[in-house]
Amino acid sequence: MNPIQPPPSPMKSRFRKRPDLSLPLPHRDVALAVPLPLPPPPSTTSAPTSGSAISPNVSAAKSLSELERVNRIGSGAGGTVYKVIHRPNSKPFALKVIYGNHEDNVRRQICREIEILRSVDHANVVKCHDMFDHNGEIQVLLEFMDGGCLEGVHVSREEELSDMSRQILSGLAYLHRHHIVHRDIKPSNLLIDSEKNVKIADFGVSRILAQTMDPCNSSVGTIAYMSPERINTDLNHGRYNGYAGDVWSLGVSILEFYLGRFPFAVSRQGDWASLMCAICMSQPPEAPATASEEFRHFVSCCLQSDPPKRWSAQQLLQHPFILKSTRAPGS
Known part of the structure; x- marks a missing residue:
């Protein structure tokens, strides 16, 4: 009969198991953080979009040969964007060259997504005209915007910001009505x-590439504009609503335009942990007291920590801050 062993002394227990004093980062469940619902593919019998510069009946090689590259206008981890001229009519376009050769299943998914994007037709969404497969490299022909992107833009006049916000919301509400999350x-x-027309760009394909090429990463580039519940899937009971997530990102962007700086107390180029703490563990940023009551309320309607409390894009279009825009839609 084995003798009964005495319990370990407290001193030995402390040495055997040290308390963990570090702050654990939340578990990032990619399946919850970045769902990718896709609407049904458009009918193959539908007529080509009227805005398409190059007929889909023309072979990709011939169509691509009619494009003359002018200069590079942007680049990132996923690809490079060039300004190109369509020689037959001298019309400018943007050509996005997506890096890398992709497996057949990835290519099919990208092609399906681009077909969906080609069906999108709204004044405040950049038009996707066509896709080319050039030596295994995917190239997407897009509408060219001669003013470039709004990164680094400071808009202190609320009247101008109201018009910009209305245009972005109009495009976002259209996408959401068609079950497309940016x-x-x-x-x-x-x-x-x-002409100060503002349009939403770069949605769809980059999300597919991010998930397929790096399934452990839920984002492309910075998380600075992501909603708290997307970064930390422990929030909101693990549920992620992409539409509410887009509204949060819009609110951060609009407030940044007004302030002329990133609205959180960290750099948007900061490390993941710093951004996560600032976005998920702090109160949402607010518009300053010097701003109008309408603008301050508009920002608060976008930047609610609880996703169900955020207004939808369609609701925000009826907000007093947006309604005071003096420029009529489509003008």
Whole structure:
């Protein structure tokens, strides 16, 4: 019979198991953080979009040969964007070249998404005209916006900001009505032209590539504009509503335009942990007291920590701050 062993002394227990005094980061469940619902693909019998510059009946090689590259207008981890001229009519376009050769299943998913994007037709969403497969490299022909992106833009006049916000919301509400979630609303994905038309760009394909090429990463680039519940899936009982997430990102972007700086107390280029703490563990940023009551309330309607409390894009279009825009829609 084995003798009964005495319990370990407190001193030995302390040495055997040291308390963990570090702050654990939340578990990031990619399946919850970045769902990718896709609407049904458009009918293959539908007529080509009227705005398409190059007929889909023309072979990709011939169509691509009619495009003359002018200069590079942007680049990132996923690809490079060039300004190109369509020689037959001298019309400018943007050509996004997506890096890398992709497996067949990835390519099929990208092609399906681009077909959906080609069906999108709204004055405040950048038009996707066509896709080319050039030596295994995917190239997407997009509407060209001669004013570039809104990154770094400071808009202190509320009347001007109201008009910009109305245009972005109009495009976002259209996407949401068609069950398309952007997931990457931020100043660099908001483009403007010389007539001050603002349009939403860069949605769809980059999300597919991010998930397929790096399934452990829930984002493309910075998390600075992501909603708290998308960064930390422990929030909101693990549920992520992409539409509410887009509204949060819009609110951060609009407040940044007004302030002329990133609205959180950290750099938007900061490390993941710093941004996570600022976005998920602090109160949402607010418009300053010097701003109008309408603008302050508008920002608060976007930047609610509790996703169900955020207004939808359609509701925000009826907000007093948006209604005071003096520029009529479509003008």
